[in-house]
Amino acid sequence: MVNAEEERLTGRKDVASYRAKAKEEEARAQELWDDYHDLKRSRSPDTEKKRRRHASESHRPSCDRDTAAEAEAKTGARAAEQRAKDWSDKVSASRGKAANAYRNHKAFQFQMTLTIAHELVHFFTCYITGGPTAGKTPPPVHSSHYYHGPDRGEAGGYWENEMFGGAIFFYEDTQDPLMARQAGIPYLGSGEFKKATYWRVSFSYMEALVDPTKGWSRFLLRRQQVHEQVLHAPAAHN
Amino acid sequence: MAIGALDVACLDPSGGDFKHVVEPLVEGAMRLLESTKSRDVLTKYGATLLDLQEAKPSKQMKYNHKAADSDKVSTYLQVFLDKVRSSFPKIYLERMAADGVASRRDWGGELMDYDPKLAGHITLDYVVSSSSTRPLPLPWPRGYHFPFSLYTSLAELSNSSRPSPTWSTPKKSA
Numbered sequence: 001m002v003n004a005e006e007e008r009l010t011g012r013k014d015v016a017s018y019r020a021k022a023k024e025e026e027a028r029a030q031e032l033w034d035d036y037h038d039l040k041r042s043r044s045p046d047t048e049k050k051r052r053r054h055a056s057e058s059h060r061p062s063c064d065r066d067t068a069a070e071a072e073a074k075t076g077a078r079a080a081e082q083r084a085k086d087w088s089d090k091v092s093a094s095r096g097k098a099a100n101a102y103r104n105h106k107a108f109q110f111q112m113t114l115t116i117a118h119e120l121v122h123f124f125t126c127y128i129t130g131g132p133t134a135g136k137t138p139p140p141v142h143s144s145h146y147y148h149g150p151d152r153g154e155a156g157g158y159w160e161n162e163m164f165g166g167a168i169f170f171y172e173d174t175q176d177p178l179m180a181r182q183a184g185i186p187y188l189g190s191g192e193f194k195k196a197t198y199w200r201v202s203f204s205y206m207e208a209l210v211d212p213t214k215g216w217s218r219f220l221l222r223r224q225q226v227h228e229q230v231l232h233a234p235a236a237h238n
Numbered sequence: 239m240a241i242g243a244l245d246v247a248c249l250d251p252s253g254g255d256f257k258h259v260v261e262p263l264v265e266g267a268m269r270l271l272e273s274t275k276s277r278d279v280l281t282k283y284g285a286t287l288l289d290l291q292e293a294k295p296s297k298q299m300k301y302n303h304k305a306a307d308s309d310k311v312s313t314y315l316q317v318f319l320d321k322v323r324s325s326f327p328k329i330y331l332e333r334m335a336a337d338g339v340a341s342r343r344d345w346g347g348e349l350m351d352y353d354p355k356l357a358g359h360i361t362l363d364y365v366v367s368s369s370s371t372r373p374l375p376l377p378w379p380r381g382y383h384f385p386f387s388l389y390t391s392l393a394e395l396s397n398s399s400r401p402s403p404t405w406s407t408p409k410k411s412a
Contacts, residue, residue, distance in 0.1 A: 129291075
């Protein structure tokens with residue numbers, strides 16, 4: 001007669017099916033929440049499930065469980081559904097933030113990696129020519145995206161230009177919730193500085209470059225220039 | 239081949255040990271430089287340097303290569319990359335107005351005896367590389383916590399007034 005009592009309390013005729021659906025959603029949300037919880041505490045999911053099962057079976061008498069079930073029935077299936085939805089929202093939001101943080105992290109790493117490579121090209125100049133004064137890049141070797149003058153060029157910029165077909169700079173993403181803390185979006189400026197076309201650098205390329213397990217070499221195996229593999233469609237806001 | 243003898247120093251008394259954070263980035267940079275495309279670019283660049291020297295001799299060029307040396311640039315490049323891998327220049331992390339600066343010194347020796355550690359050091363701007371001023375939102379993806387802590391901790395440092403360093407800051411050249 002529990003269903004009849006619920007029907008009277010909630011004013012719904014299809015309490016049984018509604019309740020079953022809500023329970024199912026709640027279980028799914030709980031599972032997601034468990035994943036999130038494990039992720040946060042760095043626990044193995046198996047251990048955590050065992051711990052929960054142990055806690056529920058050993059330390060809660062069955063009569064308590066029945067009482068709790070009745071109380072929940074009285075509260076109504078709608079509350080359970082709302083709770084399930086809240087859980088889902090929380091989990092989605094957390095995972096969205098984590099994914100964004102991951103993207104930013106890879107972009108930071110990509111930026112530092114490019115910087116190190118860029119500086120090593122200056123070392124190469126010094127290696128070929130001699131000491132620090134001699135290491136000055138000759139003016140013909142330059143990139144329009146970097147400072148150069150009549151008395152000096154820019155070896156790192158030249159290397160970037162030849163390697164990627166332009167210079168890579170990071171621009172603010174106004175949609176990024178990290179705001180000032182973001183890495184920005186890397187764009188490849190192709191062509192002369194003031195007439196450059198900007199291309200967004202592929203995230204998978206950045207990810208593969210900073211993590212060898214992602215198989216960066218696949219970008220090189222195809223007999224095409226690297227930058228052709230780097231690029232996606234032209235940016236909407238050039 | 240793994241990066242050998244990587245030395246990373248944070249020029250802030252409250253900074254920590256960032257070697258294992260910077261190491262994969264150095265590895266990535268080396269992979270870039272060692273790629274076929276990059277080798278072609280650098281070989282072409284090295285040959286250009288030597289041709290320019292031959293066309294217009296400059297006192298700045300310490301080593302007077304012969305014209306025939308242009309053909310050996312790819313060999314020199316390989317030596318350079320191997321030497322850099324085995325003895326990477328010291329890396330300093332410091333706040334500065336650029337992403338990074340290569341400070342070079344007179345390493346005065348034979349091309350085959352090049353020692354990158356003697357030839358200079360690299361200074362990286364940890365404020366730019368972090369670009370964040372407060373901790374990023376939790377939860378971290380598992381296994382990525384520590385690299386993030388570099389960025390967030392460095393960012394926190396960037397907010398605080400910098401204490402006077404207890405050691406001398408290396409001299410930088412453009």
